[in-house]
Amino acid sequence: MPQNYPRMSSSPITSMGIFYSEQSLKCELYFDDPCGKQSFEYKETRNDHLKNFVEYPEEIINNQTGLVNSLNIKYSGLEENYTKNKLDPVIHQIFKCLESRKELLQVKRLSIDAVDMSQAMRVVKLLDPSVLKKVEFCFENRDEDIDIEDALALVDWNEGQRMKLVFKLHTIRPEYLESVKKFLLHLPTFTEIFVYYKQCVNENACLGTIMDIPMQHETPGSKEKFFQFRLSHSLLLSDNYHVYFLSDTHPSGYIKIGYRRKRSWLYGKHETSEDRNLLCQKAQEQVLNDFDVNFRYQNTCLEELKFIFSYIDTLRKEKNLKQEDFERLNQLTIQFLGKLKDILSRRSQLLKVKKLDILCCTDDNLMQILPYLDPNCLKTIKLIDPRAEYERLGDRVKYRVKYPETMLKPFVLDEICQLEQWKSVTELEISSQPISTSIQEMNIIHFSKIYMQVETISSEDVLYLKDHLLLSTSFREFLIHFKNKAIDYETLVGIMGPPHRIYGDNDRIIWFFQMEVNHQFLKVRLDMKYIAFKLTSHIE
Template sequence: MAPSLAKLMLSNETSLKVLGNSLIMEKVLKYSNAFDIHSFRKTCHGIRTCVDDLKLDPQFEVYVIYMITDKKIDAAARVTGYKTFKSISYEQINDCENIITTVLAVLEMNLKNQKACLEELRLVCSFYEWTVKSKEPLETLIPEKLVPITSEFLAGFKEILKRRSGLLKVKKLNLYSVREEDVMQVLPYLDPKSLEKLQIGDSHWLHGELYHKTDYPESLKISYDIEEMTKTEQWKNLRQVTVNTGILSTPIQKMNLTNCSKIYITSVARITSDDVVYLKENLLTPKLQSCTICFEEFVEDPQLTEFFGQPRYIERAVVVFKRDRRIWYFPIPGANGSMMEIDLDRKLCLENVDSFKYE
């Protein structure tokens, strides 16, 4: 808060009446950030009503919700023009409380008047404090705690987004430890013209990424299908897509990736020679930066060489990998000499390059 405002004694009755005037309060709030606005709201009913009636844009730049356990949730936010985050922790002390209701109420208050585009909205739907040893096995913790609390929170967040007077503008959406149906609780209710980047990850990926653990039970790994979300306007306008999942079952040609410039997918169940040709034909544009797709199974077709010609570079397979590494280059129309490099090995990489990797 500005030094001049900090000196104001809001306990003074005259000050309270003055700040209850909407014309005066509007001028005061021009020099305040979102957190100052919340402080004003807590002063008294008259000022809170005045602040709410003005419907000023809090101008959040980044907003993060981290569901640490089913009884503990952290929230953090940064406003435009500031480098530091302000955070708050919510803990459910007894069974009579509903931590989800509390967090959603604050979230709606914070975002209902947000008009500026959020640079990033990050929702981490975790379920277990891995730093604390539990007597319960993962097989019990994940289905019993992750799904209900995540579903309840995202269903509530969906209603918040639907109640807004306009679609929430977000440039980058990060959703971690979510299922495909969870993503659909948020994605269709964001402004499609603003959303450029989407990163999603399931609980299997989060388990390894955040906690550097490899003991995620095989029995809990589920197939991930993104076909429904790829049909949304929000997906079709994306520039960057990152999908970090155990196994992605959606066929490559149904992923609707042709508008993207940067793509990273950790693991698809199956990729074919037709898929490689499809990606080459549809991504061969100057906007391409890179496309990396890891796969479980590659279905080879002799016609791949007929379509692409002989690779410029071949690295013979060692016994462990059982597949030759092949690299092709294709000129990108209208790209001033840039080329698409297709590197097919244990994963498929398509990249915009200026020179040959191997002479």
């Protein structure tokens, strides 16, 4: 081999390939014309020769200042001759070359054949994330288990840039495609995902794993077998992201994109342990990790973010439910939301969500999420507390789950209603224990729709709502149930004026008032257990 390559070490390259086989080490370099292509090769692969061989690529890599269109680090020998022991020192030396640079190497496309995914990711992280557009992980030369999910580190490392991702595998298995489904959640990061393979353990099972996902699949008779998934960044505008804790050990996730594309998955289904708490912790960690990597750089607006903390599937399996069972599950929710709060607070900007929907939610639970949502986007809040949720589910399960009376507490809005997020919302639905906060202190006159239950309503509250709603340009309907009615009818009629109609012994009283901002009417209906305010076009 020649001893000097002065032009190689000083001229900028456009592409570089390092190819290893059981018989040789070869480096190919491509330059802008008129330099063209040059290469050098060692016919021996002993470690002492490897060290000498790498000296030249190292000098070239260190001197490279411009963009490298492609960097290929590949095994080029026969599959049956492949060994990890031969490949590992090659990748290690390349890693040292990249690590010695003062600045990250700018590479547009990377194709790497590493010992495992974690080693491949070590090389990736020494490249400039702002320019990398395609990563190809090559494991087609060995029929071994590959931890594909290690490549999810790309989402965090890539800093919100988008790239094409390729996996080249020897044998495809259903569990690999289960892992690939997690990558499909990260629309801000990946434009396309290809999975190439030579063999398939169970093609029907593999297809069943992803049958609900739009993709292209090459038939077994073709020369090159693959699955291709295209991810449209624009579809993020219509995402619905749901997490359901119907089970403490196996929560589920769901995402809807547009009207037709839906995906769902189950967490923790491959985990096994006699320790139930350990299974719960692992499931939570998986949910939180997915949420973190999916939304860390999210800057578009979700249509809906929804959480369910009912654990109804877990509770149904218990024959003799005790308060301790509910307390344990309640602690799981508190723990999860505390960690979710940490994730949301680390974001560089508030998360953009149009609708927040939380089932089995307390006022304390809400405060772990609401302050971290963008008030300029949030328009709807829907909340159901534990007792109301179990009553709602009562007709849909084999037996009704009764929430312990000793765990019930009023829903308090004192702190929540002072948030900017609350003041920007236009639609509110709360099914809960009676709200103890006074109506006149709730900051609700800007809402267009409300459904809730309060502890007490007074004549002054009714007058307050009527006077403010007559001036509202956004109001449509308020339905407020009350536990206690502190209303004197003579006083109410005195301040509201004569009613349009009275039913029974003041069982139902109806008023109509001309709106002050348009030609419509405000209908006020006071019943024994609720009061309704509704915008109507005519007097009935």
